[in-house]
Amino acid sequence: MSLAETLDRQLDAMQRFVTLLREERQSLSQGEVDGPELERLAEEKSQVAAELETLDAERRRLLHEQGHGESRQSAERAATEVQRQDSWHQLRSTGEEARQLNRINGLLAMNRMEQNQRMLNFLKEAAGSTMYEADGRSRHKGLNRISSRV
Template identity: 90%
Template sequence: MSLAETLDRQLDAMQRFVTLLREERQSLTQGEIDGPELERLAEAKSQVAAELETLDAQRRDVMRELGHGESRQSAERAATEAQRLDSWHQLRTIGEEARQLNRINGLLAMNRMEQNQRMLNFLKEAAGSTLYEPDGRSRRQGLNRISSRV
């Protein structure tokens, strides 16, 4: 496979990865989390990430075969020779966007997990404490004074 083909495929895969990250962010910001949807997105992201790793390794191999090193300058020179400098710059820009989206999604997921843990802790505490005295009166001070009589 040529460097031009590899860069084109890598750019396509990176764009698909960013699309999945955007969908994940959208799903994480919904009021109610759709677990199956997040699971589908995680599987799809994993597949595209594996594809990106393979394509990156292929790109590096092709660059070495063409006599280029692995530095950023070498990559730009090789992309220029393959008439894909724009694709290389897009790949780097979209890669940075993917990094940012992944970081944000991680923070959103962590925030959700912490919120869920606080809710679970509250429910455990509430379930572990009795709300009523043995004689049926409420343990809460404010509720003792409320009368249901008309």
């Protein structure tokens, strides 16, 4: 595979990865989390990430074979030589977008886990004591404060 083809395929894979990250962010932002959907997205992300690793290794191999170094400047020169400078810039900016989306999704997932842990702790505490007064009213007024929204 040529360097031009590798860059084209790498850009395509990175764009697919960003699309999956956007879908994941949307799913994590919903009031009710769709576990099977998140599982599907995680599997697809894993497959695309493996593809990106393979393509990056191929790109680096080709750069080395053509006498280019590992620096960004060398990669940019090589992309220019094969008339893919725009693709190289787009790959870099899309990669940065993926990094930011992945960080945001991680924070959303962490917030979900913390919220779930708080709900579990509340339920454990409630299970250890009587939940209702003698007149049938809830003994734990805090139940109304728990929300499934992020």
